[in-house]
Each structure stands twice: as structure tokens, then as C-alpha cells.
Amino acid sequence: MSLDERTISEAIVTEYYKKFLSSLSLDVAIVGGGPSGLTAAWKLAEKGRNVALFERKLSIGGGMWGGGMTWNYIVVQDESKGILEDAGLTLKQFKPNYWTVDAVTATTTLASKACLAGAKVFNCTTVEDVCLRDVDGVSHVTGLVINSSPVEMAGLHVDPLVLHTKYVIEATGHPTELLKTLVRKNDVSLNTPSGGIEGEQSMWAERAEISTMENSREIFPGVYVVGMAANAAFGAYRMGPIFGGMLMSGVKIAEEINERLG
Ligand code: 48F
Numbered sequence: 001m002s003l004d005e006r007t008i009s010e011a012i013v014t015e016y017y018k019k020f021l022s023s024l025s026l027d028v029a030i031v032g033g034g035p036s037g038l039t040a041a042w043k044l045a046e047k048g049r050n051v052a053l054f055e056r057k058l059s060i061g062g063g064m065w066g067g068g069m070t071w072n073y074i075v076v077q078d079e080s081k082g083i084l085e086d087a088g089l090t091l092k093q094f095k096p097n098y099w100t101v102d103a104v105t106a107t108t109t110l111a112s113k114a115c116l117a118g119a120k121v122f123n124c125t126t127v128e129d130v131c132l133r134d135v136d137g138v139s140h141v142t143g144l145v146i147n148s149s150p151v152e153m154a155g156l157h158v159d160p161l162v163l164h165t166k167y168v169i170e171a172t173g174h175p176t177e178l179l180k181t182l183v184r185k186n187d188v189s190l191n192t193p194s195g196g197i198e199g200e201q202s203m204w205a206e207r208a209e210i211s212t213m214e215n216s217r218e219i220f221p222g223v224y225v226v227g228m229a230a231n232a233a234f235g236a237y238r239m240g241p242i243f244g245g246m247l248m249s250g251v252k253i254a255e256e257i258n259e260r261l262g
Contacts, residue, residue, distance in 0.1 A: 019120055023052045026165040027261055029144050030054065030119075031127045031178045034062020035243055036216075036227025037171030038110045039083065039250025045117035047258050052120040052163075054127050056149050060114075061107040062173055063228075068241035072103035077209070080244030083251060087113045106243075124149045128160055130168070130182055139188055141168050141222040167257050170219070171250075173228045174200065174238070182220065190233065191219050198235025200228070208237035212245030216252050224253045 028044050030037045033055035044051040053060070067073045076084060081091050081099045087109050091099040115121060131143030147160040170178040176197050179190065189195030208231055215230035225233050226249045239245060 022050070023120055023122070024163045026050050026052055026163060028052075028167045028169060028257055029163065029165040030169040030171055031144070032062065032171035032173060032227075032229070033057075033060030033111075033121065033123070034171060034173050034227060035064045035107075035110060035246040036173075036229075036250040037062070037169065038114045039247050040169050040171065040226055040254045041114040041119035041121075041250075042087075042110065042117050043251055043254030044257065045114060045119040047254075048118070049258070049261060051118075052122060053114065054125045054144065054146055055121065055123045056126045056152075058124050058149075060111050060121060060123060064107040064110070064243065064246075065103055067103040073100050074103045074106055075100055075242045076244040076247065077242065080247050083247040084109075122146070126152045127178060128152070128181070129185070130178065131162060131164070132182075132186055132188070135221070138221055139186075141182065141220060144168065166222075166261065168223045169253060169257075170223055170225045170229050170233075171227050174232055176225075176229045176232045178223070179219065179225065179229070179233055182223070188220065191217075192234055197233050200232040201235065201237045203240055204237035205239040205242050208239035209242060209245040211236035212239070212249050213252060216249040217256075224257065226250055226253045 027049040028051040030041050030053040033053050041053045076099050078097050089109055091101045094100050125146050126149045127144050128147050129145035130141045132139055133142045143164040145160045145162050151158045179197055183196055212231055215234040216226045219225045227246045
């Protein structure tokens with residue numbers, strides 16, 4: 001069987017074009033492909049939502065690949081282990097309430113669940129801004145401004161492209177990048193005590209895991225915050241390589257958005 005290089009190019013361009021066009025009007029746009037963003041993507045796509053995930057890096061998985069300090073195991077607690085089991089993983093009990101799983105296996109499995117459920121992943125794509133519109137007199141985030149990551153890395157002056165979405169999930173982790181851009185560029189207040197980003201506190205795993213769930217919520221009309229970004233936005237602690245809160249936060253927000261979408 002002969003192979004024509006032009007057909008290979010045509011196949012890629014055609015399929016990417018279709019994926020891109022079908023993402024111009026999304027139900028949910030997720031910014032960041034770490035554990036919280038991936039779990040939300042999986043759970044939303046599973047319900048048939050038009051969901052796309054944008055990740056700056058070439059690989060999705062965020063901070064999950066390297067376990068703790070590159071020693072690539074992660075830990076989850078009793079209440080969250082069911083999420084990984086539903087994904088098909090077998091966990092090993094280390095002590096009561098401490099379950100371990102190989103970080104690479106967990107990351108690839110979560111990524112695979114999101115993709116196979118139908119979430120459209122745009123890797124190597126940086127979200128650089130948002131669209132803000134008045135909806136019934138209230139400022140809402142209604143879209144994302146995206147660019148190719150190599151354009152950002154090379155500092156090239158190239159304009160972005162734009163898509164619209166009913167909801168955005170801010171899942172950029174510690175930097176809370178989307179929220180920072182939102183408050184820096186616009187005269188708006190977040191649903192936080194100061195109206196701005198409170199900034200994360202130092203390590204306290206037990207408290208941080210609880211507050212991740214409390215802080216995962218709508219932080220601005222149209223924008224939900226999940227994972228470590230939720231704790232950073234609301235001034236809570238960090239938790240290190242325990243990942244239950246990340247997974248449960250993604251599930252919680254996917255359920256809330258699913259309900260709102262009806
Ligand atoms: O940091 P990250 O894994 O976020 P998470 O889901 O999980 C946090 C844990 O990994 C760990 C922890 C607790 O266990 O504290 O840190 O909250 O993934 C965030 C992803 O967002 C991408 C970034 O490359 C990373 O993969 N990202 C950040 N800013 C942007 C972005 C942006 N502007 N556009 C696209 N992707």
C-alpha cells in the first residue's frame with residue numbers, strides 16, 4: 001500500500017479543523033490539565049457536554065506525574081479513592097486512610113478517561129485572556145482568548161483566537177492564572193473576602209484537603225475554580241502530594257455545572 005505525505009497532512013488538518021470548529025461554542029471550557037481539570041473534563045464529557053480542555057504544556061497531567069519530589073507515587077484518602085477505582089485503577093493501602101498509586105499510571109488513566117469520554121483536549125495551547133460581557137447587567141466571563149504556546153514562549157507578536165463558552169473552569173493550579181488576568185485587566189471583584197486573589201498559605205495537608213472542597217465553587221459569574229487554584233484564590237493552605245481533594249473538587253464542580261446546564 002502506497003503512502004502519500006499530502007494525505008497525511010490533509011488528514012491532520014481536516015480532523016483538527018473539525019475539532020476546533022466544534023469548540024467555538026462550548027458548554028464548558030477548562031483551563032489547565034492537572035488532576036482537577038482532567039477529572040472535571042472526564043465527568044462533564046461523560047454526560048455528553050461539549051467540553052474542551054486547554055493546556056499550555058505538550059502533556060496533560062499537571063503536577064500529578066512526579067508524585068512527591070519526582071518520587072512518582074501519589075497518595076489519596078478513603079473518601080476519594082473511589083474516583084480512581086471508577087477510572088479502573090487498583091490502589092494499595094499503605095495505612096488506614098492512606099492509599100497509594102503509581103503517579104504515571106494514575107495520570108495516564110485519568111487523561112485517558114477524559115479523552116475517551118469525549119473531552120476535546122487542546123494541548124500546547126495557552127489561555128491568555130477572557131471575554132467579558134454584560135448579561136442582564138452583570139459582568140460574566142463568556143469566552144476564552146487562546147494562543148499557541150510556542151508563540152507565547154518565543155514572545156512573538158501574534159494575535160490569538162477566541163471561543164465562546166457557557167462556563168469556564170479555572171484549573172491552573174498554584175498560579176491561578178486565569179483569575180489573575182481577570183482581575184488585573186478588569187475592574188471586577190471576585191467572590192472572595194477581599195474581592196481579589198487571597199493567595200495560598202503554606203503546607204497543611206489536612207486542612208487544605210477539606211478547604212479545597214469548600215473553595216471549589218463559582219468565583220465569578222461564569223467562572224468556577226477547582227483544585228489548588230481554589231485554595232490559592234481563597235487564601236487556604238497547600239497540601240502537597242495528596243491528591244484526593246483535587247479529584248473530588250473536579251467531580252464536585254462537574255456535577256454543579258451539569259445540573260446548571262440541565
Ligand atoms: O498544577 P496542576 O496539576 O493543578 P491542579 O489540578 O493540581 C494541583 C496538584 O498537581 C498539586 C497539588 C495538590 O496535589 O498541590 O500541585 O490544581 O495543573 C495545572 C495545569 O494548568 C496549566 C499548567 O501547565 C498545568 O498543567 N496551565 C496553567 N496556566 C495555564 C495553563 C494557561 N494560562 N493556559 C493553559 N494551561
